[in-house]
Amino acid sequence: MGAAISICKASSSGAENGCSYVCPERGRMTYMDDIARWLADGAPHHSVGALFDAFCREIVRSGLPLWRASLGLEVLHPEVSGWQHVWTDESLSVAASDRATAPTSQSYLNSPTRIVDDTEQPFRRRLDKPCPDMPLLEELRLSGATDYVMYPLPFLDRTRTAVISFATRLPKGFDPVSLDGLEFAAKLLSPYLERHVLRRIAIDLLDTYVGPHTGQRIIEGRVDRGAVELIEAAIWFADLRGFTLLSERSAIPDVLAHLNTWFGTIGEVVEAHGGEVLKFMGDAVLAIFPTSAEHNRETACQKALAAAQEMCLRSEAENAQRRSLDTPPVVHGLALHFGEVAYGNVGASHRLDFTVIGPAVNRASRLLDLAKRLDREVLVSHALAREVDQPLIDLGRYRLRDVKQRQRVFTLPALGDVQTS
Structure with missing residues (x-):
């Protein structure tokens, strides 16, 4: 120096x-x-x-x-x-x-x-x-x-x-x-x-890439493969309708723009209602609204249902604009369920995925399949419906793939619909 x-x-x-x-x-x-x-x-x-x-x-x-x-x-x-x-x-x-x-x-x-x-x-x-x-x-x-x-x-x-x-x-x-x-x-x-x-x-x-709540858990050191915790959560499963046909007929940049617009709306809606998007899977989205010390079962389910309603309203408004521009509308299916899930790490020794697994997740996935078969925009399981004090349309009982007993399912009431007990 x-x-x-x-x-x-x-x-x-x-x-x-x-x-x-x-x-x-x-x-x-x-x-x-x-x-x-x-x-x-x-x-x-x-x-x-x-x-x-x-x-x-x-x-x-x-x-x-x-x-x-x-x-x-x-x-x-x-x-x-x-x-x-x-x-x-x-x-x-x-x-x-x-x-x-x-x-x-x-x-x-x-x-x-x-x-x-x-x-x-x-x-x-x-x-x-x-x-x-x-x-x-x-x-x-x-x-x-x-x-x-x-x-x-x-x-x-x-x-x-x-x-x-x-x-x-x-x-x-x-x-x-x-x-x-x-x-x-x-x-x-x-x-x-x-x-x-x-x-x-x-x-x-x-x-x-994994969401703020999950990211916080990883930062805290929860990276052991197989390390999970059991939590209760409202499960939000959604996918696009006609995405395969869109992909076959459209240029890749147009498909990506279509997909990102839809994912962007979901991300905004889910986060605004206190949920967290866990993953994007092709044209599908998995999100959860977990219970906590501040949010009991009713609150978590109500938030998930409110998010679904807002998603439908926003989709309707965006599709009206798309039709005015002579572009195809975005049609989606959405399934809501509530139950206990294992929340944590699964995967290979050097490549982990922080996600939720369990029968409740599987039922939400099968409910999404049923929504497509019934041509319904939203289906709600009985497990979630009984936790909310809100009018829903009872569609009866249906068999879900790989689920032994028929499941009672509901949908959101449209204008003029009457609540069914």
Whole structure:
């Protein structure tokens, strides 16, 4: 590191030029040791925002001429590209960027972040003249900034954006010693940030692929094959009608668009009513509404039934729009059942699936087959119907495949239908 070098010098103009605290002369070794010790022992690590805010305050406290700092971290999420934390004058703001538009947005294409992403090298610009090529830097210049620098954070995974920037209002900008101190401080902060990013990615991926409740169980360590717990749940099984014919007659992109539209509606409806989609299987969906300390049997079943009703209403509205555009309607079948299921891990030693199994799941599947045979949009089992205080149409008793006794089934009342006891 070399001999001791001054980080900042006492000056009566320090505060108004962007350094809220003026420190005595200190050596670089001492300063870096202080930052490292603070990160290890005193920094808040419960969130990226808390850590970054405290880090910026520590930088200012130790004398570096910081006015504004920005942290850009990319994550893996189907809707969010990443998060930007901006610290200015001891205040912190956080904004998310949309995954669909972030890589092609003008704010990214005309930014220091894109240059650092492409080159993996620091970017610096003195803000002593207009910056028409970079609107962000021009905005900072007009706000009084005189110098700007951005560093790539040395994450182990270099495939995603991880950058930190600093700006000052000192008339002469950053001197070499300040730049050296900021870059080294960023390197010290980097592993703590990457730990947060990796955890965020793990949680987001589990939420995306297995659902938040199941993902939480996996994060907690419930990954032993065959490890299950018995729970009671309303089971929601749905599939598309005529999907095979659609697949044969339509181009694959059109089939995928059709399927994703339908899956998207189901996901919104199920989650809005407190359920969780466990899996998509071809053109079918399995979801559950489990009982809990807050949700008894009646509540879980009522939520599942309300979700089914909303799904039918939304499908009807979407199909009316599709018919007006001369496109084929989306026709679905839906089965609702209630019972005890085994909730946990099944599969091969290195490839597990967190799901629900048991006779109740099988009956829900057979009920879905019956809905197709009867050309009914929704069928409800007697096990679920008796838990809700809501009018349903009794269709009588039917035999379900591989189920010995005939089962009493119900459907939702249409306009003008009369409840059958």
